[in-house]
Amino acid sequence: MRPIIAVDIGGTHVRAALYSEATDTPMSRAEIATHSQDADLFSRLCDLIEQVRVERALESIGVAAPGPLDPRSGTILRAPNIQEWIEFPLGSRLTERFGVSTYVDNDANLAALAEWRLGAGRGHSDVLYLTVGTGVGGGLILNGQLIHGSHGLAAEFGHMLIDPAGPQCSCGKHGHLESYASGTAIAAHVRRLLEEGATSSLQDMQEITSSAVAEAAQEGDELSRRALERAGHYLGIAISNCCMSFDPSVVILGGGVLGSGEILLQSIRRSVVAHVLHPRYLEGLEITRGTLGDDAGLLGALLLARAGGHDM
Numbered sequence: 001m002r003p004i005i006a007v008d009i010g011g012t013h014v015r016a017a018l019y020s021e022a023t024d025t026p027m028s029r030a031e032i033a034t035h036s037q038d039a040d041l042f043s044r045l046c047d048l049i050e051q052v053r054v055e056r057a058l059e060s061i062g063v064a065a066p067g068p069l070d071p072r073s074g075t076i077l078r079a080p081n082i083q084e085w086i087e088f089p090l091g092s093r094l095t096e097r098f099g100v101s102t103y104v105d106n107d108a109n110l111a112a113l114a115e116w117r118l119g120a121g122r123g124h125s126d127v128l129y130l131t132v133g134t135g136v137g138g139g140l141i142l143n144g145q146l147i148h149g150s151h152g153l154a155a156e157f158g159h160m161l162i163d164p165a166g167p168q169c170s171c172g173k174h175g176h177l178e179s180y181a182s183g184t185a186i187a188a189h190v191r192r193l194l195e196e197g198a199t200s201s202l203q204d205m206q207e208i209t210s211s212a213v214a215e216a217a218q219e220g221d222e223l224s225r226r227a228l229e230r231a232g233h234y235l236g237i238a239i240s241n242c243c244m245s246f247d248p249s250v251v252i253l254g255g256g257v258l259g260s261g262e263i264l265l266q267s268i269r270r271s272v273v274a275h276v277l278h279p280r281y282l283e284g285l286e287i288t289r290g291t292l293g294d295d296a297g298l299l300g301a302l303l304l305a306r307a308g309g310h311d312m
């Protein structure tokens, strides 16, 4: 088998790596910024793939892309952070350009697939995956199958409705999980409280980010700790809704916001315990961090391409 290119298209960076048949360690890898004035994203993506493949003939290409998208056709419907890609046929454009099969799926679905096969979900058949970063993404494995639903749009847990009268979400609607618990939402919540006169070690900071909030919380800042606990409360509500809908045996949490400290993870666990219908859901339930870090999407794209696409 010839080598495979795996691509992960994130909100800030696009990564590509070349893998041989035998290992999950890339033969070469590189990344570019998602946004640039130099050229359009598709042509910069093609240049990146050329750079990484170093003139080798390819077997196929696997792509983890921001959703919502159609995994059957490889068409991006509307990527929230990539304005130029509306109804964009990414899969067929790459196939045309490189002359090999291209497989595309939602980045959170593929991160879930990778954590299930190679990371924190190994040995489980029912896996709930949530990634908390700039936004909130989700993936679901039930009975040993990655779930796509009838339109390929299942497991968009970041847009699970928490309160229709809640804050506006990145998608334009109101009160979705992401509008309470993403890194963006955590930072915005702290900014709002500071504007209202609350005190915090962050009050003189020019640009408040969720990682600054997590750091301040670790160092004992009360406002930051409460902001993380609030996000954990809402994530726990969403996870308990998922427990009652799907009854997973492991909940895997990925994304940069989970990377720092225990406060958020502990408040998520408390909130799940408080909100599930019956304690039986919690028997043996693991709520844990992913183990693949930033590579989860890339490895999921590799697994997808190696399998020759999903069996849908």
Ligand SMILES: [Zn+2]
Residues within 6 Å of the ligand: 158, 159, 169, 170, 171, 172, 173, 176, 178
């Ligand atoms: Zn939304």
